[in-house]
Amino acid sequence: MNDWKEIRVPLGDRSYTVHIAPDGFVRLAATLRERGIGPRVAIVTDTHVAKLHLPSLKKALRAGGFEAATVVIPPGEREKNLRRVSDVVTSLLRQKCDRQTAVIAFGGGVVGDLAGFVAATFQRGVPLVQIPTTLLAQVDSAIGGKVAVNHPMGKNMIGAFYQPVCVWTVPGILHTLPDRELVCGLGEVVKYGIIRDPGLFAFLESSLDSVLACEDDDLLRIIGACCSAKGKIVGRDERESGLRAILNFGHTVGHALEAGGHFRLLKHGEAVLLGMLAETEIAAALGMIPPEQVERIVNVINRVPVNVSLRSLDARTVLRLMHHDKKAVRGTIRFVLPVSVGRVRMVASVDPKIVRHAVERILQHRPPGTSAA
Ligand SMILES: NC(=O)c1ccc[n+]([C@@H]2O[C@H](COP(=O)([O-])OP(=O)(O)OC[C@H]3O[C@@H](n4cnc5c(N)ncnc54)[C@H](O)[C@@H]3O)[C@@H](O)[C@H]2O)c1
């Protein structure tokens, strides 16, 4: 694997590049310097990533003449809160970080969102560099500038749009990722295939097994495709006033499943996989998509193992949560629905009976290999 890729996110004077770097951190320091960053930076990461990968990042930065403060937080979604933001700021201040210090978010989406929020607000904003280390973060959350923490009353309720100055993605770093996290990232990858990249979708049809085995060339192929899709969408609609909403395919039902399981039963990407199945079924029931296209979508999603039983969820709760989602406009749920592989359409109102039926069907989901009874 030696294919270096650079993908531009076009946002005027806030444009930036996603560097997909198969050779690791070798050229990171020089690139940061070119972007006017340094010599002082602050790496924010979690304990898992710190143990596995922080020494090599620090070594590369040190060799490139950077001096790095570090803040290591406990892992997990529960850390994405204002209290942890305050702790990170305390640590930055104790390490004498100032307005010239860039924050490097080194981790999955939790670290990216939290450290991004810190960068947006620390001393009214310092430069942000994203170094995503989960597949989900590499293909999705590190790009696009949405940064946030959770509030007890809702996920991502406190946040901002704050674009990084660059994103540095090392596909090989995913080799240490637990299988379940790889599956979560694949949820978003399949989504990009369905919403706008039929070539990527066809690649998944032929190569999903080697992707699941974390083959380097395949990772590079899918990460490149997703970053370029997300970069284009964000470039055209940074603040989700139109096109960016297509990224929510699978998320309307998915978020409700996630919330119904109190964010413990299902991980985000798993919920999105199941949400895409349900929403494809809605599109099929509306006659929007030909049956053979439905079959292709269902086949690919079913090959990505979601080892969770939805036995404990009930349809009423899930439907209620869908109505309360922050993306529901005045109580009407807007769906992003597929019309074929590679193309989706927004649909403003869907017969509640069709939605209920699709939700009831998805709640039959059991881990692959077990009976639905
Ligand atoms: N900002 C956005 O646009 C956006 C988009 C999608 C999701 N998100 C957010 O992203 C978060 C989920 O992110 P996530 O799925 O990356 O979860 P995560 O950050 O919790 O990471 C998952 C787990 O993998 C570990 N990990 C990370 N990199 C590793 C590596 N290379 N090797 C071994 N272990 C590693 C982490 O420590 C953690 O335990 C959610 O909070 C969600 O709201 C944000």
Ligand SMILES: [Zn+2]
């Ligand atoms: Zn998502």
